[in-house]
Amino acid sequence: MALIVQKFGGTSVGTVERIEQVAEKVKKFREGGDDIVVVVSAMSGETNRLIDLAKQISDQPVPRELDVMVSTGEQVTIALLAMALIKRGVPAVSYTGNQVRILTDSAHNKARILQIDDQKIRADLKAGRVVVVAGFQGVDEHGNITTLGRGGSDTTGVALAAALKADECQIYTDVDGVYTTDPRVVPQARRLDKITFEEMLEMASLGSKVLQIRSVEFAGKYNVPLRVLHSFQEGPGTLITLDEEESMEQPIISGIAFNRDEAKLTIRGVPDIPGVAFKILGPISAANIEVDMIVQNVAHDNTTDFTFTVHRNDYQNAQRVLEQTASEIGAREVIGDTKIAKVSIVGVGMRSHAGVASRMFEALAKETINIQMISTSEIKVSVVIEEKYLELAVRALHTAFELDAPTRQGE
Numbered sequence: 328m329a330l331i332v333q334k335f336g337g338t339s340v341g342t343v344e345r346i347e348q349v350a351e352k353v354k355k356f357r358e359g360g361d362d363i364v365v366v367v368s369a370m371s372g373e374t375n376r377l378i379d380l381a382k383q384i385s386d387q388p389v390p391r392e393l394d395v396m397v398s399t400g401e402q403v404t405i406a407l408l409a410m411a412l413i414k415r416g417v418p419a420v421s422y423t424g425n426q427v428r429i430l431t432d433s434a435h436n437k438a439r440i441l442q443i444d445d446q447k448i449r450a451d452l453k454a455g456r457v458v459v460v461a462g463f464q465g466v467d468e469h470g471n472i473t474t475l476g477r478g479g480s481d482t483t484g485v486a487l488a489a490a491l492k493a494d495e496c497q498i499y500t501d502v503d504g505v506y507t508t509d510p511r512v513v514p515q516a517r518r519l520d521k522i523t524f525e526e527m528l529e530m531a532s533l534g535s536k537v538l539q540i541r542s543v544e545f546a547g548k549y550n551v552p553l554r555v556l557h558s559f560q561e562g563p564g565t566l567i568t569l570d571e572e573e574s575m576e577q578p579i580i581s582g583i584a585f586n587r588d589e590a591k592l593t594i595r596g597v598p599d600i601p602g603v604a605f606k607i608l609g610p611i612s613a614a615n616i617e618v619d620m621i622v623q624n625v626a627h628d629n630t631t632d633f634t635f636t637v638h639r640n641d642y643q644n645a646q647r648v649l650e651q652t653a654s655e656i657g658a659r660e661v662i663g664d665t666k667i668a669k670v671s672i673v674g675v676g677m678r679s680h681a682g683v684a685s686r687m688f689e690a691l692a693k694e695t696i697n698i699q700m701i702s703t704s705e706i707k708v709s710v711v712i713e714e715k716y717l718e719l720a721v722r723a724l725h726t727a728f729e730l731d732a733p734t735r736q737g738e
């Protein structure tokens with residue numbers, strides 16, 4: 328008999344009918360003899376609806392109160408699912424994060440899980456009950472409700488699986504696994520049988536929202552067997568694995584991630600003297616703004632240009648800070664661009680293959696897509712391009728790296 332944690336995302340519990348379907352599925356597993364803990368998200372669209380409500384009161388809602396409100400979405404779905412299970416003769420009980428006691432830090436809207444009390448859940452499992460836990464939420468040491476950031480139910484699922492030493496954490500969603508890239512953008516994308524934690528972490532960090540980044544970090548750290556599956560279609564899904572050797576067919580790259588959330592800022596005509604990077608980025612970091620890619624040009628005329636990217640939400644703030652710095656250090660001007668996108672190729676196979684980046688640049692050049700910034704690591708190459716070319720770039724790279732699914736005859 329296995330212990331399985333099953334997490335169902337927003338679209339999978341988006342209607343009462345779907346919740347009934349999920350209950351049927353859980354019932355089958357239960358009848359197979361496994362112990363089941365289910366984590367659910369809010370109904371799809373609900374978290375956005377709640378955030379919009381808050382924004383009607385204030386542009387920047389008080390984080391603590393926002394958490395009190397957005398956590399209600401999951402409270403509805405846990406109760407509905409427990410009711411649907413009980414209706415089917417499956418003993419079940421629902422718990423909020425506070426009731427389980429999923430203890431987090433106090434960073435409202437982006438809290439981190441510190442500890443999970445597994446006693447209540449274990450007692451219920453022992454008594455033959457399915458335990459349904461609210462995703463995305465926890466409680467801090469003072470009893471304040473916290474939430475884990477968008478997509479946080481994935482992290483609840485993985486953290487519970489780690490705390491309970493579950494045999495597997497299954498993430499059920501509206502795609503049948505992790506694909507070479509978002510199948511909504513590239514219809515030829517292929518499902519991967521396996522992907523390493525390291526690659527999945529890069530994919531998630533670089534914009535693939537199929538799994539929340541923290542859930543992958545957690546799964547890697549605690550070695551939680553993690554699988555992404557379709558909620559309502561049969562299939563093996565994608566296994567996230569530790570083992571590079573085991574990872575699929577060892578292609579050079581495993582996937583392509585992209586991200587429209589960044590914006591670019593350039594400070595021009597900066598005096599080329601030691602300490603200038605610190606003078607520019609110090610105030611940005613002091614304003615709590617995270618910087619992603621950075622490029623500094625070679626100086627001529629004793630001045631240089633310095634470009635970096637930030638999250639689009641931080642753009643205006645960063646621009647203000649940078650204007651101030653520019654006047655202090657005597658830079659010529661500050662220019663910015665919010666219509667950019669980042670495209671990244673990811674794969675552990677890159678370690679053993681030279682020329683991966685140039686193959687990427689060649690594919691983009693063939694489509695006359697201009698590369699504005701580049702950054703590389705051992706297992707990824709990222710470029711910043713004009714946003715309007717994003718889909719074209721992703722498709723071109725998908726083909727160039729031979730990731731396209733074979734077309735069926737007649738297509």
Ligand code: ADP
Nearest residue numbers: 336337338500501505506508509511535536537
């Ligand atoms: P849930 O509500 O179940 O948490 P999400 O919307 O958070 O679902 O994640 C599933 C979505 O992630 C898919 O519908 C798909 O469009 C998107 N996605 C982005 N990149 C990938 C990828 N590489 N593989 C699979 N899905 C991806």
Ligand code: ASP
Nearest residue numbers: 368374463477478479480
């Ligand atoms: N309901 C939350 C969100 O929409 C958490 C989740 O779905 O994982 O972000």
Ligand code: MG
Nearest residue numbers: 336478536537
């Ligand atoms: Mg999600």
